[in-house]
Amino acid sequence: MLVSDCCLEHTVMSEKIAIVTGANKGVGFGIVRCLCKRFDGVVYLTSRDEARGKQAVAVLEKEGFSPRYHQLDVADISSVAKFRDFVEKNHGGIDIIINNAGVAPGTDENTYELSKSVIDINYGSIVNVEELLFPLLRENARVLHISSDCGHLSNVRNKEWIERLSKKDLTRKDINDFVEWYLDSVKKGTFKQSDFADNGTIPSYRVSKVAMSALTIVQQRELEPRGIIVNSMHPGLVSTDMTTGIGFYSIDDAARTPVYLVLEAPPTIKGAYVWHDRTVVDWYDYKANYYFKRNSIFIQLIKNTFSKIHIPLIPSTWLLSNSISPALAFVVKHISETFSANKSTCTTYGMIDRARE
């Protein structure tokens, strides 16, 4: 080997690298953009679809950033293996992994096939990444799983599972059994809405994210001796395709806490479940109010709709003199006051919900 080749190889191998999954759009794209600004190393924007990923890279290049690209379908073990080989050969190790790729069911229809595919992507992918990419993690590397408010233990209402998932010596088997228990209940038609918060809405997504946040705890325990930090976090309700554009936060707002967690957070934050405002939340507090409430989406939808149309302040005298029933008059007056004359009420309402969303 020529001396110059040797030096080149050394330079490349000593470069720090960060990998973001599912980064062609949404929160993952925002994270890549933020890392490009703040991380002193190579940032990989990865996506399952090569064309969509390269398009996203082109957007960032136009903004003056230089992310690198590689195809990565986290639910496809052969794609993860190809990426592993590429990283090993070209970089020798990994400093940061942000597991962001995810899907939501998008319908209330709770079939076995749909539940399994949501769980395979949101939770199975973490298992694939763990199996193939974790061996490349360098000492003191940081891993972040983008979970959800659906990933807090308070989403589970079944007492046996709350107890088992809260065990100090929680194992992968416990978590996999939890996932299998849910899938089995859907297959056999014995699924009970009361086993989950919010009357069991989007149960497959809740199960996948609870499993992901529980696995974070096991992974931290195992990787502790290598100084590696693993956390999971809820990014807030972010305006992306997943939420059909409804959200309190832009993708750039939403990227701040993930990037803080992998670049700056003190090493005492480990194996933790972190809220989008950087608060470390007690994941085990199953009675807490952190679980996802579908109403928060509807509230935001209503708020968005009303904030776009001009509703004049309607005087109550007009409502009464036009033979509108007193109950309807009250509702119309309230909406009119809330969303037109007194915009601050509208904002305050948003803020109240935001605190616990």
Ligand SMILES: NC(=O)c1ccc[n+]([C@@H]2O[C@H](COP(=O)([O-])OP(=O)(O)OC[C@H]3O[C@@H](n4cnc5c(N)ncnc54)[C@H](OP(=O)(O)O)[C@@H]3O)[C@@H](O)[C@H]2O)c1
């Ligand atoms: N938005 C929110 O309010 C919110 C709240 C809580 C948690 N989250 C979590 O935040 C993460 C990002 O969500 P988002 O809102 O940004 O959603 P999004 O806009 O729908 O983006 C999801 C990304 O994941 C990718 N993806 C899906 N399956 C994949 C696979 N098998 N391999 C690789 N990439 C895959 C998608 O790629 P394609 O373009 O190819 O589909 C897309 O790039 C998810 O884990 C989600 O659960 C979001």
